[in-house]
Amino acid sequence: PNGSEYIIRLGNKNVDSEADRISYSFDVPSNVESYAIVFNYAIVFQEIDPPHLPWQQPKFTVVLIDEDTNTQDECASFEYTSQSGIPGFSRAENGAFFKPWASVMVNLTKYIGHRVRLEFTTNDCSENGHFGYAYIDLNENCAIPVNGNVTCPENNSVTLRALPDFATYRWYNPDTKVTYGTLDSLYLFPTPPIGTRIAVELVPYLFAGGCTDTLYTVIKNMxxxxxxxxxxxxxxxxxxxxxxxxxxxxxxxxxxxxxxxxxxxxxxxxxxxxxxxxxxxxxxxxxxxxxxxxxxxxxxxxxxxxxxxxxxxxxxxxxxxxxxxxxxxxxxxx
Structure with a gap:
């Protein structure tokens, strides 16, 4: 979904009380002002009838760990457990229910100079009867995902674009707190002076994982x-x-x-x-x-x-x- 050439399927349709995990450790550069990683995921759960206890259900878990301090980032970590009526899921014809592709942005600016680990885990039903698996696609571009901030002298306007699939957006001046717009994109005419700083607050859907975050971008010359x-x-x-x-x-x-x-x-x-x-x-x-x-x-x-x-x-x-x-x-x- 992000234009990369590869995705990974974690888990499968087998019902053998299996668990699968993939982890990705990397160093957040120390020579940058900001850093973020974006990944897309989709989930498939087999319907359980009658339902089991929560800890017995199939699940999909995402965890971010700061390896330098061995601490978990709660905002970047979330879990889905198989149950009927999960917000954001749809039912398939074969009785399984699934979550279509969704985007998650993890702002790693506070981890500049640290080594972090991103873990993805799928679990089948512990009672050996139902499956759960997920698809994952990591974005190769680790810049803060606000596009459109680079312009050239002949342009008299700019359109800023943030990552899609958030519940609400608020573009504003970080100095005066004046709001510019509330969509996932912001049209500015005339082009602000080079060096102008603009903030956007992103509020995720309750069922999407993550926390409210604020990104900053600067108008630059190409x-x-x-x-x-x-x-x-x-x-x-x-x-x-x-x-x-x-x-x-x-x-x-x-x-x-x-x-x-x-x-x-x-x-x-x-x-x-x-x-x-x-x-x-x-x-x-x-x-x-x-x-x-x-x-x-x-x-x-x-x-x-x-x-x-x-x-x-x-x-x-x-x-x-x-x-x-x-x-x-x-x-x-x-």
């Missing part, structure tokens, strides 16, 4: 996108790799070109096999601001290997394969 030239390769280069375009502002989409004016498109940027200078355009939507920067690709021919076949040996004799050719300086052999 400037040039950052491009890192790839390492030399003997086969091909993937210009869409995050190692090349990573580290830019959020909300930028990229296109790939053969010329500096972006008139001749590069047909297959994931598999560039010819050395040369190519160009990457970063376009900021919906403002339309863009920047075009060059990237240099170096494809070198594989180092030739002249092999001298070794003399035959009889078991248990051995052959040293490193002695069958003359290694070239600067080349690594495996």
């Amino acid at each position: 400037g040039d996108i950052k491009i890192r030239s790839p390492l030399i390769n003997c086969l091909s280069i993937d210009l869409t790799s995050p190692s090349i375009v990573g580290g830019n502002k959020s909300g930028i989409t990229y296109s790939y070109w053969k010329d500096p004016r972006a008139h001749v498109p590069l047909a297959n940027p994931k598999n560039v096999r010819t050395s040369g200078t190519y160009y990457i355009m970063g376009r900021l939507l919906p403002s339309g601001c863009f920047s075009i920067m060059p990237v240099v690709v170096n494809i070198t021919a594989p180092a030739p290997i002249a092999v001298n076949p070794p003399d035959p040996v009889n078991y248990p004799g051995t052959i040293d394969l490193t002695k069958t050719f003359a290694p070239r300086p600067g080349v690594q052999y495996t």
Whole structure:
């Protein structure tokens, strides 16, 4: 649901009193002003009739732990237990009931410089009769999820967008507390001066997990996108790799070109096999601001290997394969 290429299904339809867990530990960078992680999840529970005790039911649990202090973050942790009438769930034709994809934002700004762990757990019914499983999709972009704050001189308005699927929103001036809007997006005309700080308060639905949070964004000028030239390769280069375009502002989409004016498109940027200078355009939507920067690709021919076949040996004799050719300086052999 967030545009990534992979999701994970945690658990299955087996009814063997199973429990499944996946955890993700990572360091919150110490050189950033703010940091957040967004994940999407969906849940499937088998209906239990007659109902069991709460601790016997299938469940889905999310826990955030600060590994530096071994403490649990209550706002980022929540649990769903299988029961009829759960808010946010729908009934399927086969009698199971499910929660469609929902978004959760975990503001990790207070954990800057810490190592944290995000745990997802599914449990079947402990009475060995009913299943529960979930789907999880982590967002790769860990910037604070407020888009639209980057503009360019020719634009006279901006539209800020927050993460969807919250119960209420309030955009306001953090200094004067004046409210600007109460939708998930905010249109501002004329464009506020560069450096203007704007806050948005997000209140989650009671059934969605998480706590009320306030995010802050600053109106910025787009400037040039950052491009890192790839390492030399003997086969091909993937210009869409995050190692090349990573580290830019959020909300930028990229296109790939053969010329500096972006008139001749590069047909297959994931598999560039010819050395040369190519160009990457970063376009900021919906403002339309863009920047075009060059990237240099170096494809070198594989180092030739002249092999001298070794003399035959009889078991248990051995052959040293490193002695069958003359290694070239600067080349690594495996």
